[in-house]
Amino acid sequence: MNTPVLEPVSFRHVPVLAQTVADLLVQDPGGVYVDGTIGGGGHAAALAERLNPAGRLFGIDRDKEALDAVRHRLPNTERLMLHYGNFLDIPELLDTNGIENVDGILLDLGVSSYQIDAPGRGFSFTHDGPLDMRMDRNLIVTASDLVNHAPREKLIRIISQFGEERMVKPIVRVILETRQRHPVETTGQLASLVRSVVRGRDAIKSCSRVFQALRIAVNEELDTLEAALPTLIFRLKPSGRIAVIAYHSLEDRIVKQTFQKLEKGCICPPEWPVCLCKRSPAIRSVVRRPAVPDEKEIQLNSRSRSARLRAAERLPDLRSGA
Ligand SMILES: C[S@@+](CC[C@H](N)C(=O)[O-])C[C@H]1O[C@@H](n2cnc3c(N)ncnc32)[C@H](O)[C@@H]1O
Structure with missing residues (x-):
């Protein structure tokens, strides 16, 4: 990577x-x-x-x-x-x-x-950076932890409840398949996985929804x-x-x-x-x-x-x- x-x-x-x-x-x-x-x-x-x-x-x-x-x-x-x-x-x-x-x-x-624009904070899919998303860096669980270790049902719940994303099941399927081979560690990798499922103009909206969902979950907003x-x-x-x-x-x-x-x-x-x-x-x-x-x-x-x-x-x- x-x-x-x-x-x-x-x-x-x-x-x-x-x-x-x-x-x-x-x-x-x-x-x-x-x-x-x-x-x-x-x-x-x-x-x-x-x-x-x-x-x-x-x-x-x-x-x-x-x-x-x-x-x-x-x-x-x-x-x-x-x-x-x-x-x-x-x-x-x-x-x-x-x-x-x-x-x-x-x-x-x-x-x-600032948080969105700083790639090192991992909030945005428009900059490549570590999949972090913690507002408070003292929090223990990052977005990467959720994406790589949360059970399928939990990921589905997060992305459908907090992102209201309709393509949640295929997106979670591709995340699970990928993480069996290697961890998903960057915002760019996650955005590519979403784009491999949702193509065309809807891809940006789906990326926004998936990133919003993970951010809400990580920070328990x-x-x-x-x-x-x-x-x-x-x-x-x-x-x-x-x-x-x-x-x-x-x-x-x-x-x-x-x-x-x-x-x-x-x-x-x-x-x-x-x-x-x-x-x-x-x-x-x-x-x-x-x-x-x-x-x-x-x-x-x-x-x-x-x-x-x-x-x-x-x-x-x-x-x-x-
Ligand atoms: C939209 S920005 C606020 C911008 C600010 N009003 C200004 O004029 O610059 C939201 C800020 O709230 C902080 N924040 C979000 N949830 C919080 C919480 N539960 N407790 C304390 N700060 C929080 C974020 O870290 C971020 O810096």
Whole structure:
């Protein structure tokens, strides 16, 4: 096998809907805000611009390379605190810093342009590189581990659930046949296997879906989002806001359904004549339909094309009088 030559890639990421996010989130310039996916720091810079000297911003990312890059752009200070970690652990981070609840939280999901463009990270089928795909290099399982060692049924489940790829069975068959002869170690090898099954113009779409599926599985993206959202929402102050930008329907569905559930409050079966659970709505949506980038933004940044921004505001807890 030829080992791909990996060129260093500079950190470049254009934030999506940055001013809309800042408009929605920052209501109190002296408040406490959390960017749970700080990436290249574009949104964080837009948020920081709106804060006064009393305001504080926590920036979190599970990718140490992202944090190293953002440190040059936005130096760590008492007002901007950078942390390596998963946004799932934001409540713990707030506890450690003696903060009960915050004014705003941003999650800009998925991978950054830097991660996609760096062949050494193995996220993209357009550059040849090791089949890695870990956002956090401390994770143990890589995409290569899944492709070379996961049982057939698991690979089928990953590619059909997280990639929604119809040609999943023939793709998995060719992966299994190939790995019996030699391991599939690079993004280029995997893309060629997909292309050997899906030819013509659909090949690129199938490659995108297979790569997306493996990336979601390696980083446990959907489970993390589902577990994190309610806990983050309950760390908002009354009137505090959460904004989430999703880039594919699977993650957007989780955001939509979580918001709907918490907006509704009551969990009694619909056939019950009166509410017995006495749960009150925890949030209200602050954008009626998800905000999307306009044509101009899409022209300037084609990767913004699939973005959908949802935002919600925490309602006072009526039972506690908070
Ligand atoms: C779309 S980029 C964010 C870009 C950023 N908003 C900006 O303006 O530059 C997503 C970032 O979130 C990080 N990320 C994804 N899931 C995460 C998680 N569960 N916890 C922490 N960081 C995560 C990725 O490593 C990546 O750097």
